[in-house]
Amino acid sequence: GQNIDQPTEMTATEGAIVQINCTYQTSGFNGLFWYQQHAGEAPTFLSYNVLDGLEEKGRFSSFLSRSKGYSYLLLKELQMKDSASYLCAVRAENYGQNFVFGPGTRLSVLP
Amino acid sequence: DADVTQTPRNRITKTGKRIMLECSQTKGHDRMYWYRQDPGLGLQLIYYSFDVKDINKGEISDGYSVSRQAQAKFSLSLESAIPNQTALYFCATSEDYSNQPQHFGDGTRLSIL
Numbered sequence: 001g002q003n004i005d006q007p008t009e010m011t012a013t014e015g016a017i018v019q020i021n022c023t024y025q026t027s028g029f030n031g032l033f034w035y036q037q038h039a040g041e042a043p044t045f046l047s048y049n050v051l052d053g054l055e056e057k058g059r060f061s062s063f064l065s066r067s068k069g070y071s072y073l074l075l076k077e078l079q080m081k082d083s084a085s086y087l088c089a090v091r092a093e094n095y096g097q098n099f100v101f102g103p104g105t106r107l108s109v110l111p
Numbered sequence: 112d113a114d115v116t117q118t119p120r121n122r123i124t125k126t127g128k129r130i131m132l133e134c135s136q137t138k139g140h141d142r143m144y145w146y147r148q149d150p151g152l153g154l155q156l157i158y159y160s161f162d163v164k165d166i167n168k169g170e171i172s173d174g175y176s177v178s179r180q181a182q183a184k185f186s187l188s189l190e191s192a193i194p195n196q197t198a199l200y201f202c203a204t205s206e207d208y209s210n211q212p213q214h215f216g217d218g219t220r221l222s223i224l
Contacts, residue, residue: 099213101154
């Protein structure tokens with residue numbers, strides 16, 4: 001089975017910074033992906049990490065520590081349109097090289 | 112036009128009916144996937160296919176079947192629908208390389224009464 005954990009819900013204020021954590025247990029790790037999903041819509045790709053460290057893409061950054069089985073997505077200068085669910089997905093050999101998704105974190109950005 | 116197209120977008124049907132959800136893609140990807148999404152449970156893999164002659168069960172395949180008619184087409188069938196199959200269903204594609212993400216269709220909202 002899958003062992004990917006994320007907080008269920010988070011709330012933050014417009015203009016602030018928020019960090020969404022993801023922890024996983026797997027063998028044959030082959031990459032971690034973050035997706036954004038607005039309610040009722042398709043997930044869209046945000047970022048990819050396979051090596052330890054920080055990947056930055058504009059207002060969004062993602063960090064990975066393979067030894068700790070830990071990643072986070074950092075969203076800066078929050079905007080109302082960032083209210084969405086954020087899905088962490090791991091690709092690994094023990095998943096048949098498929099993507100296994102965490103339960104998602106629903107982020108609400110308040111004015 | 113969307114790269115990954117799912118039909119229908121919405122469907123309401125009755126218990127016991129046979130239903131087919133269709134997915135087509137113009138991305139030229141070999142790998143295709145079917146997921147269901149329930150509130151609080153994230154995306155669960157139903158079936159996946161790495162090329163036209165390859166079909167594999169995912170974590171929740173019971174009650175479902177698939178057909179990979181061509182590289183571009185991957186359909187999901189519910190042979191005899193039951194109410195707990197009510198969910199949002201997504202088709203996705205990906206390239207063969209491990210650093211490439213999945214690309215999702217817009218989803219099919221299925222309700223079984």
